[in-house]
Amino acid sequence: MTPAAWGAVLGGLLGSGLVLVVARALALRRTPIAVRVLPYVRDLPQVERLAPRVASSTPAAVGVFGPVLRSAAELVERTLGGAASVRRRLERAGIDATVHDFRVEQVQWGLAGFGVAAAYALVKALTDPGGVALGLVLCVAGFVVGVLARDQHLSAQVTARERRVLAEFPTIAELLALAVAAGEGPAAALDRVVRRSGGDLSDDLARVLAAVRTGEPVSSAFDRLAATTGVPLVARFAQGIAVAVERGTPLADVLHAQAADVREAGRRELIEVAARKEVLMMVPVVFLVLPVTVLFAFWPGVLGLSLTAP
Template identity: 35%
Template sequence: MNSYTAWAALCGLGLGAGLWLMIVRLPAWRPMAFADRVAPHIRVGVRSSRMLQDSWQQDSATPALWQLARPLLQQVKKIANLHSPSSTTVRKRLQAAGLRLSLVDYRSQELLCALTGLVVGSALMALLAFRQSVSLPLAVTVVLGCAVMGYFLRGWWLGEQVKRRARRILTQFPTVAEVLALTVGAGESTTGAVERISRICHGDIGAEFTHTLNDIHSGTSMVQAMSNMSDRVQIGAMTRFVDAIVVATERGTPLGQVLRDQAQDVRDASKRELMEIAGKREISMLVPIIFGVLPLTIVFAIFPGLALLEMSY
């Protein structure tokens, strides 16, 4: 690859980035936030229209190049916040994934993945340079791209860990909710029911109930311990279940009936999820049938007739 091809690739990359920036900044692709929609109706003390204000005059002290580059920088910042969230969000995701990692350890793993990508990209470019000439801009782009890909790969894997653990918990949760409702309905206290579940359940949900029981034994109230478990897991069904327990405990509602109703709701939610998954699988099964089996059947049906027509001639 000569230098002209490398410069053409870089120019094409810049053109694609510019077109992408223009598309994503269109009004249809950037919906207005709720605060922006409500702000004009609750703002007081504004006597003139905001449309009459000149943003260029307000930012007259800012260089024009900075004002032109501001949308691109805001988009880059948005993507960076998406793939590298704040410390609080990272801690919540680590708890939802069931990892006992500190924030420093996770950031260290991100840097290690970036360094691994940097080394892999450098090795690939070195092997390619031994066989043919490689331009410097292309080599730098590939090496930096591998480093960024390695950095983003750690966040992607964390998201996959969160999804897999949530799927495992949702699989076990209907049975646990039913057992909890039966235990409380039999006359046992809520703390005793949680202790029983932590003894007989295994896996991720058993570990969460064990953690909740340890919090209760350490002096935390049952309501706060259950709320902490809901915050750690971050699953909608469990959040609603815990909220129902908290409301019933605070208001003095009979907890057995509430738990039975919530267990039935969890069962219904799991059935709906299974129906949705089955519907998606049916659509996926149509792809090999339409593009594989059906053309082959048509060929088997038409080929004998074509062969007879050729033999008749």
């Protein structure tokens, strides 16, 4: 088959796919009849629960190619495995998604890499028709790179969120200590801090507060936070609060000590980072400033010797 025929086939497939995506997107934008009618039916208690669920539309690509994406996600899951690790990282990153949803995203990233590699292979095939096998290898490699890139991006999201939690922790701990020292109980102090603050750690404490309000003991809720968080300092903080509540230890002193420990740990980390950066700062000094200085020092002498030489 000639390159022009390949281009016609690929163009037809691309056009058909775009038509399907646009048609599905237009269908999802229509307001369902349930959303239009249920707000006026007052004798149904599920009106407020059903309307947001119906109104929330899935992405057009998932709506059109849902079965294919789900099958590909199951294949990726069977190939890579590690569902427990993925679930753990999703919890640590604060992403409200299941492992299957993450696998679907991996397939989407893989398809994006496959598309980039296929476009490059098509352009390469127009100039070199004999490189079809290399183009197939590049397409497979693009898909694999896209799948692995989504996994690495999840790890980067976990690291970024844990850094934000560490930055927020001393302030949150001090606010909790002030609220407890003022005479409030653990649940009331949590409620005050959650309402007055915002951030990733505040979201975690909001989940703890929700569990406490449903009847779970404060120590059990903080034990669960210590088990799910990936930050050792936050886990130690949650365990300290749980032990203090169970044994009657003064909670304000525990919180102040935890905040001081976090600040000290941040100070040590800053010193370590500065020490590593100091070594990197020597690179331009040694390889740029020092040679220029030596050149300025010795060049006039070399020039003078060349002028006075017989």
